[in-house]
Amino acid sequence: SSSLTEAKEFVKRLRRQTDLCNMVKTVRALLNNNSTVSVLRSGLHAIFNEKSLDVTKDLFQEKFRNPKKRQKNIQLKCLKNFISSLTSSTDIRDLLSCLSSDLQTFVIKPSKSKEAFKEQASDFMLKWNLLLSNVGKILTINRTDSFG
Numbered sequence: 001s002s003s004l005t006e007a008k009e010f011v012k013r014l015r016r017q018t019d020l021c022n023m024v025k026t027v028r029a030l031l032n033n034n035s036t037v038s039v040l041r042s043g044l045h046a047i048f049n050e051k052s053l054d055v056t057k058d059l060f061q062e063k064f065r066n067p068k069k070r071q072k073n074i075q076l077k078c079l080k081n082f083i084s085s086l087t088s089s090t091d092i093r094d095l096l097s098c099l100s101s102d103l104q105t106f107v108i109k110p111s112k113s114k115e116a117f118k119e120q121a122s123d124f125m126l127k128w129n130l131l132l133s134n135v136g137k138i139l140t141i142n143r144t145d146s147f148g
Contacts, residue, residue: 027092034088043143044083047135074124075131078102 030036078099085098107124111117 024092027095031088031090031092037086037088037090041083041086043139044086044135046143047138048080074102074106075128078106078128079131079135 030040081098081102082095085095103124107120108117111120
């Protein structure tokens with residue numbers, strides 16, 4: 001029973017790593033294409049300029065919580081930093097380093113305990129996934145050219 005559980009976990013990790021490797025290969029190919037990167041950047045900038053993410057921003061405000069503890073749109077800051085570092089011929093490691101730095105600054109360092117870290121990390125991931133889903137949806141509906 002214990003060996004079966006460990007084997008299942010190993011297979012899950014191996015699948016995740018394979019998925020990540022395939023994703024990195026795809027992203028590297030896209031980053032080497034100047035026109036694709038330019039179109040993607042313009043689509044992402046348009047989303048911010050058109051205020052298409054206002055609904056998402058409202059969800060991040062957490063109106064029902066203590067105003068002193070409101071989320072400060074960390075995810076939007078991370079996305080904007082990511083977009084600003086996104087250029088043609090940017091290495092995938094540079095993009096990952098940008099995200100890693102933001103996570104260190106906004107999630108890991110502010111955590112005062114293990115429990116606080118778990119709460120902040122899960123909150124960040126939930127809202128990050130929501131933000132990226134909304135960005136993807138907006139790009140799909142309004143900016144189909146951004147997908148090359």
